[in-house]
Amino acid sequence: MRINCLACGHKVxxxxxxxxxxxxxxxxxxxxxxxxxxxxxxxGIMLVEPRPRPAPESKRMEGAAAT
Ligand SMILES: [Zn+2]
Structure with missing residues (x-):
């Protein structure tokens, strides 16, 4: 699968x-x-603002996209 980078258009x-x-x-x-x-x-795809610290394995379930 490929996605287009929203910043540079590169196919990731x-x-x-x-x-x-x-x-x-x-x-x-x-x-x-x-x-x-x-x-x-x-x-879904969105550009994330760069953060000063690397995010370790933080698995969050924020998928309230039901209904
Ligand atoms: Zn890019």
């Missing part, structure tokens, strides 16, 4: 591990993209 290639994924992905240009995928389909 993601492997199967990202078929069902929600979280940040880093582009070559250094931009952080917050993506959400489901069954290898891109459900």
């Amino acid at each position: 290639t993601l492997d199967d591990a990202y078929d069902n994924f929600e979280g940040p992905v880093k582009c070559l240009c250094g931009a952080m993209l917050e993506i959400r995928t489901e069954d290898a389909m891109l459900k």
